[in-house]
Amino acid sequence: MKIGSTRKDYKIKKKIIIKDNNPILTFDYWYKKASKTVSEPNAFCLSTISGNNAESRMMLLKDYGNKFTFFTNIKSRKGSQILKTKKCSMNFWWKEIHQQVRISGNISKLQNKLTMDYFYSRPKESQIAALISNQSRVIKSYDILIKRYKNFIKEYKNKEVPFPSNWVGFEINPLKFEFWQGGEFRLHQRVEFIKVGKKWKKNLLAP
Numbered sequence: 262m263k264i265g266s267t268r269k270d271y272k273i274k275k276k277i278i279i280k281d282n283n284p285i286l287t288f289d290y291w292y293k294k295a296s297k298t299v300s301e302p303n304a305f306c307l308s309t310i311s312g313n314n315a316e317s318r319m320m321l322l323k324d325y326g327n328k329f330t331f332f333t334n335i336k337s338r339k340g341s342q343i344l345k346t347k348k349c350s351m352n353f354w355w356k357e358i359h360q361q362v363r364i365s366g367n368i369s370k371l372q373n374k375l376t377m378d379y380f381y382s383r384p385k386e387s388q389i390a391a392l393i394s395n396q397s398r399v400i401k402s403y404d405i406l407i408k409r410y411k412n413f414i415k416e417y418k419n420k421e422v423p424f425p426s427n428w429v430g431f432e433i434n435p436l437k438f439e440f441w442q443g444g445e446f447r448l449h450q451r452v453e454f455i456k457v458g459k460k461w462k463k464n465l466l467a468p
């Protein structure tokens with residue numbers, strides 16, 4: 262099916278806003294702005310490397326500052342890819358405000374204590390879902406999974422859910438950012454920051 266006529270024009274003419282020539286401060290400014298209009302501003306596409314291939318999936322960001330944190334199962338596909346390559350890339354698309362942010366860098370495991378604190382702050386149902394799911398493994402049937410979930414809900418009604426050792430936090434140490442602001446006639450504005458030593462080098466990129 263040809264879908265070439267599906268076309269959305271970005272009418273925003275404003276100059277791209279970059280804070281103090283600093284990508285972390287700029288991300289914070291953009292994120293807070295996105296939070297006012299975008300329904301899940303913390304949703305991002307995470308890309309990892311698997312041999313000669315790349316794989317992407319959506320994730321939810323749970324903390325940001327100098328590092329960017331998310332949680333997952335270390336035995337999932339992404340988990341084993343991250344452990345092997347220690348590299349990844351994130352992409353936020355805030356379509357309501359025509360903005361994209363790309364971040365890539367090195368990735369490592371978050372401290373266990375912080376991971377556990379976050380795990381036990383989640384609703385009990387989500388804790389149990391994490392406990393019973395061998396994320397990314399082939400399963401026989403969805404019904405079997407739901408049955409197992411219901412049994413665990415009963416079993417842990419009045420007990421603390423044991424912490425699943427496969428459940429981890431990962432934090433991305435950014436080495437490159439790109440801020441993209443959709444513009445009229447596809448004349449988008451792009452600003453890239455590359456980490457050189459402890460400093461950020463800024464470049465403007467052609468759309």
Ligand SMILES: Cc1cc2nc3c(=O)[nH]c(=O)nc-3n(C[C@H](O)[C@H](O)[C@H](O)COP(=O)(O)O)c2cc1C
Nearest residue numbers: 304318319320321331332333334337338339340397
């Ligand atoms: C909006 C959205 C947010 C998601 N957030 C997470 C998340 O924070 N952690 C997670 O493990 N999976 C999350 N998922 C599921 C992943 O996209 C993916 O299906 C799962 O992690 C398995 O990926 P893998 O097999 O590549 O490891 C999310 C999916 C969507 C659509």
